[in-house]
Amino acid sequence: MDHLKTGEVINKRRKELGLTQNQLAKSLHISFQSVSKWENGTAYPDIETLPKLAAALHTTVDALLGYSSVVTDYDRRYHAEGYYWGLTPNRICYDIMKLLPPIKPYRVLDIGCGEGKDAVFFSKCGYHVTAFDISEQGIEKAKRLAEHNRTDVTFFKADMFDYRPDTEYDVIFSSGVLHFLTPSVRGEFCDSLKSHTSDGGLNALNVFVKKPFISRAPDRTRDEDKRHPWRSGELFGYYHDWLFSVCKEEVFDCNSGGTPHKHCMDTLIAQKITAPL
Ligand SMILES: C[S@@+](CC[C@H](N)C(=O)[O-])C[C@H]1O[C@@H](n2cnc3c(N)ncnc32)[C@H](O)[C@@H]1O
Incomplete structure (x- = not known):
């Protein structure tokens, strides 16, 4: 090494x-x-x-x-004052709300919640939220954010390589995280999320994908070697038997590290439907 x-x-x-x-x-x-x-x-x-x-x-x-390791990398980022990813909820949160408005306390699981901005947002909107991240610093900050917003979220530290849901959720959400999953575990991981989603429930996930015309970020650190961008369309394949509400691929600009570059991301919001329509 x-x-x-x-x-x-x-x-x-x-x-x-x-x-x-x-x-x-x-x-x-x-x-x-x-x-x-x-x-x-x-x-x-x-x-x-x-x-x-x-x-x-x-x-x-x-x-x-x-x-x-990626743990120390994120712990270090989250150690700083202020919220590394800001406090504005991810766009997908609003897409989820449109599809499954919080008319009752739907159960949400946020995988790799970072400093908790999305989990806290969902909770404030009336969802019943459970969220975890591998970063201790992130979880501590997320708890403080929930406290500050006077809302309850079940936050805990866990590694998604080991963690598998043991109860059912109505929404399973993850943003900017699943490229840490190695390709060999992805099928089993998605199957576990799918089987722990209620009928009519949603999985809302995004993943960085490889494209031959997009080079890897110039500022990548050795921690980035823990990142495994997905094959374009791979995520959609795991959900072929669900109904797609949002299924899109986007190229966007990024300026991390001060050098402008591009990323490509696949986003999926799919609904579990078990009974024949
Ligand atoms: C780009 S951040 C996204 C954070 C959050 N979802 C957001 O959008 O603000 C990636 C997050 O994945 C977490 N992460 C990386 N590997 C993980 C793992 N094996 N298990 C759980 N979380 C992990 C990191 O600690 C980090 O908080």
């Missing part, structure tokens, strides 16, 4: 947080020469210092050792 060296990680994180070597050293009650030695690779933090150093740099011991 290709890892950043510990010294390089410390140097990068320290600079990202705008700390001098001296400031970091002071917070750990050590000399700035120690920090300097770690960063130029002539010494390593001792085992007792590692967790304190990770906390001071708002990261994990794994990440310090170069085992960066």
Whole structure:
């Protein structure tokens, strides 16, 4: 595996947080020469210092050792003040509302809810919402957002690779998340969502898709290697036996990392219909 060296990680994180070597050293009650030695690779933090150093740099011991993961990547983004993805609900939320207005507390599951903006929005509109994300920071922030809005959402931390619904939902929703699923588990994952959706219920999902004429984002980090864009149309195939309400593919501009580039996304809102019409 290709890892950043510990010294390089410390140097990068320290600079990202705008700390001098001296400031970091002071917070750990050590000399700035120690920090300097770690960063130029002539010494390593001792085992007792590692967790304190990770906390001071708002990261994990794994990440310090170069085992960066999507978890630490999102945890780091969500650690900042403010809401990384903003607070405006995703457009799909309104499409869902049109199809299944909250005339009763329909049960919604939000997979990979991030900092909870969509889950909280649904809850405020009268849906009964359960939401999870792999990022602890995201879940903490989502809980605070629900509290601030005086609304109840069942938030919890879980990894979608392990989690499978154990109860039925009327709406299963996920935005900007499913490209973390490796291709081999997608069929089983979608089957599990479908079988835990009530009759007449909806699955509303979007996925990044590969296109030969769209190059990968220029700012991709090594965490991006955990991302697996879907084949165009693949998502629709898993739902061939449901009724499609929204089924679209869009190319859009993105400026993440400061370099303009494009993404392609497939969006599906499909309804489960079991009885013959
Ligand atoms: C692009 S963000 C989208 C967040 C949210 N759905 C939104 O639209 O604001 C992707 C989210 O997927 C979460 N995620 C990545 N891998 C995951 C996994 N294996 N299980 C659960 N959540 C995951 C990340 O922590 C992150 O919050």
